[in-house]
Amino acid sequence: MDPPVIEEEPVRSPMRMILIQYRDNKVAMTGLVVFVLIFLACFILPILYPLDPSYQDVTQQNLPPGFSQQKVPRALRQNAKQIDAGAAFSIGIDQNGTVYLWGILDDKLKAVPEDLKPVSQVSAGLSHVLALQEDGTLRTWGNNRFSLDQVPESVQGRSDIKQIEAGYQISMVVTEGGELFVWGNENLISIETGKVQGNVEKIVSNTTTALALTKDRQVVSLSAKESTFDAVPQEIQGRAVDLAATDKSAAVLTEDGRITVWGSQDFGVQEIPQKVQGATVAIEAGRSHFTVLLKDGRVVSWGRNNFHQTDVPAEAETAASIHAGYYQNYVIREDGSVASWGLKGYLMGTDDFGRDVFTRLVSGGRLTMTIGAIAVIISTLIGVLIGGFSGYYGGKIDNILMRFAEIVGAIPFLPLAMILSSIVGNNVSELRRISLIMVILGVLSWPGLARLVRAQILAEREKEFVTAAKAMGIRELSIIFRHILPNVVTVIIVNTTLNFASCLLTESSLSFLGFGVVEPNPTWGNMLTGSQASTVIVNFWWRWVFPALALSLATISINLIGDGLRDAIDPKSNER
Structure with a gap:
């Protein structure tokens, strides 16, 4: 062995x-x-994910982690009529006038009035909403500071309300006759309504002021203080058909389908894409970007892109209407279906400076x-x-x-x-x-x-x-x-x-x-x-x-x- x-x-x-x-x-x-x-x-x-040390945004303060800001409710995705985006939430209505809310909602925003009747128009502000019922009654809920929840008696119940605008701690209403009504924190945003009273066609606002498009196609800055918005280009006066404003710049659409931008040049907002000139039919704005709808249904965005708010997805190429807000964009197609892009939320939330x-x-x-x-x-x-x-x-x-x-x-x-x-x-x-x-x-x-x-x-x-x-x-x-x-x-x-x-x-x-x-x-x-x-x-x-x-x-x-x-x-x- x-x-x-x-x-x-x-x-x-x-x-x-x-x-x-x-x-x-x-x-x-x-x-x-x-x-x-x-x-x-x-x-x-x-x-x-590069850091901009100087970046701050008061509208995004202390938001919790999550990606719900563009989660359109399933019941609204194929039947939408109108959508508007607020600071961290959005509101929409379907073809039947039913209201839907999504995003980061506090208890006040969740408190939708139980007796809310079918709604014809909605608008989202910083932390409050306006809803115009089909019977002409204006409803508001959310932030109730600065008397935002107290709709003026001169507005309530009117049948000629043309536009409602929930802004940055203010609310505004435009009537068919061109009257403008404003309430809320007017110490923060001082608006001189007398400049255009009785002649307003459309109103837009941002965190500092408001601008008006008049019935005679003029653009007027309503700020009580001197600002960059006062320098309205003279060549567009009398030819304006639509208006939009970011925080530091404004854009107007003229009758020939061309876009003119003035104000700050930050983030390339004045670098208008050549393909939109002469082909635009509607314009909307967020905090620092513009979105336009072209004649052939295409959608184009430009400006700041820190939350991909200018990266238009392929599914948004054929739109019937556009709806832009702070950092979100929505398009509604002919069949009522919805596409969206922009800020979805924050993985770990935001701090006290947004x-x-x-x-x-x-x-x-x-x-x-x-x-x-x-x-x-x-x-x-x-x-x-x-x-x-x-x-x-x-x-x-x-x-x-x-x-x-x-x-x-x-x-x-x-x-x-x-x-x-x-x-x-x-x-x-x-x-x-x-x-x-x-x-x-x-x-x-x-x-x-x-x-x-x-x-x-x-x-x-x-x-x-x-x-x-x-x-x-x-x-x-x-x-x-x-x-x-x-x-x-x-x-x-x-x-x-x-x-x-x-x-x-x-x-x-x-x-x-x-x-x-x-x-x-x-x-x-x-x-x-x-x-x-x-x-x-x-x-x-x-x-x-x-x-x-x-x-x-x-x-x-x-x-x-x-x-x-x-x-x-x-x-x-x-x-x-």
Whole structure:
């Protein structure tokens, strides 16, 4: 009988053993996967979702997560008569006069009057709606501040109402006879009705003013204050047939089918597509874009495209009517079916300035991780140099360097950074402030690593390979950094990994207290600054849950990676 064959176990390098042991640690591998996903999200997603630090929008404040802003009710999709878009919701009516609401609706908007009769016309404002019943009765619900719910007696019950307009905290009505009635917050939007009273054909409004198209085809700015809307082009006067207004510009359609835009040039609103000139039959506007209907039923949009409000889908190419609002567009075809495009909602909601939390979260994560990473690199370089010299030379050099490390380690980082931030104030740019944070954070966080490197080198310098290197005449710097240091590099990696998590927390703490990176540049820390009030914690949970969750997952995953590396490098650590 042949003797059993004994297979020789393959020889594995120490690094390979470490990698195998780390791979078998499921908790550490989970931490690695989570951190890699967070890292990639913070450095890749900002390319796809670029941040505009200056962007603010009061109409989008504190909106919850969700994508319901264009979810047209099924019963309306094939039977629509009219649709109008508000700040975060829309309202529509079908051919039978039934009202439908969708989007982000608070309790007041949901409170549709139970006795509401068939409706012939609807209009959506910032947070309230107007509905004109077929019997001429005007109904309103939603925001009831500024007397928005108090329809003037001179309007109620009239049979000659031609147009209703729910604007930004105001309501307006135009009659067949050209009369204009306005109520609501007229301190915010002051409108001089006397300019056109008795001669109004159509009224349009935005967040600052209103414009009127008169029966003699003139365009009149109704603002009580001087504005860019006052500079109405003279060549269109007497020829206007339709009118629309964004927040900073206005457009008029003349009888020859041409479009003229005046006011601000932001977002390319004055760059009118050539194909619409001479072929337009209707025009609508949102906050910063225009949408037009052409003679052949095609629809064209231009202007700001931050929410894809100018990306007209193929199914909207054949329209009978167009309906545009803040960031939404709707078209109704001849058969009553509906197509829509624009803002659908926010993945993680918005903050108190109307900014997208998701976009700020990924951009803020990139900045937080960059600050933490550079601070760790600085602290690692200093710690390795001082620890290496101290451990190798010993004696007076060791005493001096370690006493210096103790002094630096005794300096509290947060109070020092707060004092420096107060002294510097607004005297430096934001880039220099960020650089200062990284340098201070790195310069003050090396003592722990220096002591660890010193202890390791004290043990390594007595070994035979060091004696042999000295006998061969190798320079001491080469012995420290080319012969001894590679033997302790795994310990340095573990400490650096754990220190990275500490730097993330420290930077976030500093920004949270208002002494780090300041608005409008986001970090995970300063995103939490505005979430301290109890009303925010209770009512606007998404403003603090997502930044806190991202920071927690990042630091926990980094700590798991560090613990896994330590266990892989020193398996006996599990037994202690």
